[in-house]
Amino acid sequence: MKFITLLLSLLLVSAPALADPFPKGDAKIGKTLHDKSCTSCHVSMTGGDGSAIYSRLERKVKNPQQLQARIRNCNANVGANWFPDEENHAAAYLNNAYYHFK
Numbered sequence: 001m002k003f004i005t006l007l008l009s010l011l012l013v014s015a016p017a018l019a020d021p022f023p024k025g026d027a028k029i030g031k032t033l034h035d036k037s038c039t040s041c042h043v044s045m046t047g048g049d050g051s052a053i054y055s056r057l058e059r060k061v062k063n064p065q066q067l068q069a070r071i072r073n074c075n076a077n078v079g080a081n082w083f084p085d086e087e088n089h090a091a092a093y094l095n096n097a098y099y100h101f102k
Contacts, residue, residue: 025090030091031093033080037075055098
């Protein structure tokens with residue numbers, strides 16, 4: 001009985017650490033938005049493979065909050081006019097494809 005109680009306690013404590021940081025985002029929708037609004041700019045910035053911006057060693061995004069802020073900033077700068085739910089979709093896609101934040 002003590003073992004079961006301990007196991008359940010550990011599961012409850014660790015569950016938030018395993019949570020998806022973008023639970024309201026749909027990665028499939030995010031990929032479509034990304035491909036339409038982000039790829040051409042990133043290709044011009046990197047001189048080729050636009051996805052290199054996400055995998056470079058000196059990347060600036062280090063946590064889910066920074067990813068959300070970066071998406072919001074890019075959205076404003078390129079005039080994509082995404083709504084917050086669309087930003088969440090893009091964040092879910094980028095997190096699943098490149099960042100893997102928990």
